[in-house]
Amino acid sequence: MTNQPESNTTSNHDSQSTSAVQSTSTNGNGKTPSSPKKSLNLLIPPPRQSSQLSLSQKEISSSDPRLLLGAVAILGLGLWFNLPWVGFSGGLTALFLSLRVIFPSIKDWVRQYLTLQERKTLLASVVFTLSVAGMAKYFRLYETIAIWLNNFKYDEFGSWADWVGALGQIMIAVLAVYVAWQQYVISRDLTIQQNRITQQQTIDAYFQGVSDLVLDGQGMLEDWPQERALAEGRTAAILGSLNAEGKAKVLRFLSQSKLLAPLARDSHLGRPIFDGLGGYAEDRAYGVRVINLGVMLAGADLSGTDLRWTDLSEANMVRANLSGCDLVKANLSRTVLFEANLAQADLKGVRLFYGSVEYASPRSQHIPPDYQTGAHTGAVVENTNLIGVKNLNEEQRYYCCAWGGEQTRGTIPGGCEGIPNKLGR
DSSP states (O other): OOHHHHHHHHHHHHHHHHHHHHHHHSOTTSOOOSOHHHHHHHHSOOOOOOSSOOGGGOOOOTTOHHHHHHHHHHHHHHHHTTOHHHHHHHHHHHHHHHHHHHHHHHHHHHHHHSOHHHHHHHHHHHHHHHHHHHHHHHTTHHHHHHHHHHHOOHHHHOOHHHHHHHHHHHHHHHHHHHHHHHHHHHHHHHHHHHHHHHHHHHHHHHHHHHHHHHBOTTSOBOOOHHHHHHHHHHHHHHHTTSOHHHHHHHHHHHHHTTSSSOBOBOTTTOOBOBOSSSSBOBOTTTOBOSSOOTTTTTTOBOTTOBOTTOBOTTOBOTTOBOTTOBOTTOBOTTOBOTTOBOTTOBOTTOBOOSSOTTTOOBOOSSSOOOTTTOTTOBOBOTTOBOTTOBSOOHHHHHHHHHHSHHHHHTTSTTOOTTOOOTTOO
8 A cells, every 4th residue: 555656656756757857858839959968868767777797697707817816726735624625625716717718728839839730749649649559458468567577577677766777877978978979070060160250361362372482563463483483382282282172262363363284485585485475475385384283182182172164284184083073174184094083074065186086196295296286185094983973075085985095994984995095905
């Protein structure tokens, strides 16, 4: 009875408010007033809001630190008061809650740092390990190991602690050897690098010294006998202290500088003569070289180096190692290649003789060369190793077959069928 008047009063009040709103929404002419929103806001009361949300509307995250700490607290209480089920429940809850936080991070890390193929490989490796471990049971491997461990006489081999200690000492020794080896490798590489720098500095100093020695103040070639002797002495000294690459650099410098070529000389002063084309004239028959290599390259190791367009004529290169060299357009006329190794060398355009191949013959110690016919202008190729030489043309092959002897003929690509052995041995 008491609540009914209140409800009626409330409904009457609401109906009056609604009618007042409708009456104020239009004027007598049926037009809307200038500020209806303001009127509505004044007439309609604001909705009631509860100061606190109900528990069902709250979103509790499993990663909330309070839940994690609460689970750990339950675990601690179970351990403290010796309550197994309480402690086990708290520990199990803490385990699952922590895994729900950790697992997404691990998943993101795997996706970021491992490709799809790497993930497949990792999964396959784990599955392989598990499968091998499972199959081992069916082959009674674990039982065999257990029987062996039961029958094992531990007293004969000492305690496991001794074995572990010995193994640790062995591992430390292996690690020390590995560290020492790495230090040796680093030291060796640094030494090689330093040697290369020192060698290049020595070569640069040699280039500058020879240039100052044979050139006058105006830059003209002014090589007197004493200057030539000093230049040859410097060259012999430096060639004996360089590796194959350094020797090749020196030879290319001397050849391109025309210091190895026989130059035409003035018959009175002995000075080089110009060729009328901006260079010095060559005279193969009677010219004089600024630097005569002589026996500087005898037994030298020049394997795998670049000797293109190098003038090595009349050099004594007995038993020299020229395997794998790039000898394109090199001049080897009257060069002594007795027992030299030219395996895998590139002989494209190499000059082995002058004149015609039918009349060309190796150099002689007593008979001067004839550069018109080619007699005694050729290289000495007896017992020379020519296995696998590249770009050997027909004239070169004929000359090597004719004057190389039986040992050389057996190494020439393509063979020597139909070519006579003019050397006779």
